[in-house]
Amino acid sequence: MSTSPTDGIPLTVGNSRVKEARKLSRRSVRTExxxxxxxxxxxxxxxxxxxxCVVEVFATQGAxxxxxxxxxxxxxxxxxxxALASLSDSVSPAGLVALCRHIDSPLAHVVTVAPxxxxxxxxxxxxxxxxxxxxxxxxxGADAVVLAGQSVDAYNPKTVRATVGSLFHxxxxxxxxxxxxxxxxxxxxxxxxxxxxxxEVDLFDADLSGPTxxxxxxxxxxxxxxxxALADQRVAIPIHGRAESLNLSTAAAVCLYxxxxxxxxxx
Amino acid sequence: MSTSPTDGIPLTVGNSRVKEARKLSRRSVRTExxxxxxxxxxxxxxxxxxxxCVVEVFATQGAxxxxxxxxxxxxxxxxxxxALASLSDSVSPAGLVALCRHIDSPLAHVVTVAPxxxxxxxxxxxxxxxxxxxxxxxxxGADAVVLAGQSVDAYNPKTVRATVGSLFHxxxxxxxxxxxxxxxxxxxxxxxxxxxxxxEVDLFDADLSGPTxxxxxxxxxxxxxxxxALADQRVAIPIHGRAESLNLSTAAAVCLYxxxxxxxxxx
Numbered sequence: 001m002s003t004s005p006t007d008g009i010p011l012t013v014g015n016s017r018v019k020e021a022r023k024l025s026r027r028s029v030r031t032e033x034x035x036x037x038x039x040x041x042x043x044x045x046x047x048x049x050x051x052x053c054v055v056e057v058f059a060t061q062g063a064x065x066x067x068x069x070x071x072x073x074x075x076x077x078x079x080x081x082x083a084l085a086s087l088s089d090s091v092s093p094a095g096l097v098a099l100c101r102h103i104d105s106p107l108a109h110v111v112t113v114a115p116x117x118x119x120x121x122x123x124x125x126x127x128x129x130x131x132x133x134x135x136x137x138x139x140x141g142a143d144a145v146v147l148a149g150q151s152v153d154a155y156n157p158k159t160v161r162a163t164v165g166s167l168f169h170x171x172x173x174x175x176x177x178x179x180x181x182x183x184x185x186x187x188x189x190x191x192x193x194x195x196x197x198x199x200e201v202d203l204f205d206a207d208l209s210g211p212t213x214x215x216x217x218x219x220x221x222x223x224x225x226x227x228x229a230l231a232d233q234r235v236a237i238p239i240h241g242r243a244e245s246l247n248l249s250t251a252a253a254v255c256l257y258x259x260x261x262x263x264x265x266x267x
Numbered sequence: 268m269s270t271s272p273t274d275g276i277p278l279t280v281g282n283s284r285v286k287e288a289r290k291l292s293r294r295s296v297r298t299e300x301x302x303x304x305x306x307x308x309x310x311x312x313x314x315x316x317x318x319x320c321v322v323e324v325f326a327t328q329g330a331x332x333x334x335x336x337x338x339x340x341x342x343x344x345x346x347x348x349x350a351l352a353s354l355s356d357s358v359s360p361a362g363l364v365a366l367c368r369h370i371d372s373p374l375a376h377v378v379t380v381a382p383x384x385x386x387x388x389x390x391x392x393x394x395x396x397x398x399x400x401x402x403x404x405x406x407x408g409a410d411a412v413v414l415a416g417q418s419v420d421a422y423n424p425k426t427v428r429a430t431v432g433s434l435f436h437x438x439x440x441x442x443x444x445x446x447x448x449x450x451x452x453x454x455x456x457x458x459x460x461x462x463x464x465x466x467e468v469d470l471f472d473a474d475l476s477g478p479t480x481x482x483x484x485x486x487x488x489x490x491x492x493x494x495x496a497l498a499d500q501r502v503a504i505p506i507h508g509r510a511e512s513l514n515l516s517t518a519a520a521v522c523l524y525x526x527x528x529x530x531x532x533x534x
Contacts, residue, residue: 132517135514135517138508142508166509204532240531241409242436247516251520254521
């Protein structure tokens, strides 16, 4: 177990370091300080796998003992249960929260790694949806994610939690201009496919074998026409029943796994 | 526009009919009375498409005017904004809530329609997940859904909302014993596939062309071993990146669309 700078004296909820960390629940503070909180063992494990990401880990004595292997070699700041709960977004906190540096990459870097499968989210507003798309992108073997336009903050605690560690597994960029993300992908030779219920190509008729960037829109209103028009094709998932559409994260899962299948085992 | 029994005198939040309807926010009351509330135009439209489902629609004057076509011929009870909000689970209520009779079918009926694609959810606890799975089942053209075991109430307002109308589009059964649902599907000639991250068959190697029942487990702990063992095969979605798993509704989407594709355009 690592030696804690506060060994034996857990910090309380009123402690100034705890208070400062708690301010990171606000997006403006996260953005200004380029810091965020990663809550729970999966997120802390993910954060620790990224070199230079973790500043310190706040943990209760119980969690420090329970996760001794995970925390080995990491600076741990002991806090009491109430202080930990004040840093956690979870209903039942697991007892450890990492204070992390931002880890997003520039758009240019994300496209320069010459991905075969890239995900661009435009104006995705719900933190759970954004996190689930990142988790699904990771599972499907995507190379990177771009959160574009007015998308939710990647470092929102609900987003981080919904990624279940995947936020730390693949590079992602934050790009205010979705059109710039589309053009950057095209300039690197990726075919940009807009997921669009009114699209002209059926997903299962589309040629998905080449390098592809999927463009997903807002959960309520989809993609603006002018952005969808920039894509090389607009692709619709077939609706066989009476549902009007799929929700964003399930639609992304179907598209990304269709790509993964076509790229990895063409048949 | 239909003539309302309360034309001109909107009921208030303290009215006894409004109070009685509000009690349906409790599962025990829903179960006892075999009634539930369907909130918003999509859900009301779905409910009205099922003969005998809607008892009455509570609507504000604004909504009655806005949705006059939808409500034509339906008994409308006018309520004021506060009364409507007290019946709605939504942050921004759309102004209309239908009081509906339960519409679940017996398990025997659901399997007797000889489905080609059936969805069995065992112990799915999150209302949003259950609703999203029902919506996705509808979109993928599944014939029916079984909510089995200790699954969330299909009539939970959050479940109803997450289905976006699909609760009313395809038959569903509520069956306390998941094993009974599996056996009933097998007796009707369906191959039961358990979605299981540790499954012995890769999804994209599985033969999905025949009549299939997908068995999905709890969002946190998956399927109990003894239930998964009853399935004909245990099928894993390949994980290409570093994610440990997919979440329930995205996993269901990938599986159901793989089935829809294999059944509808074998190639």
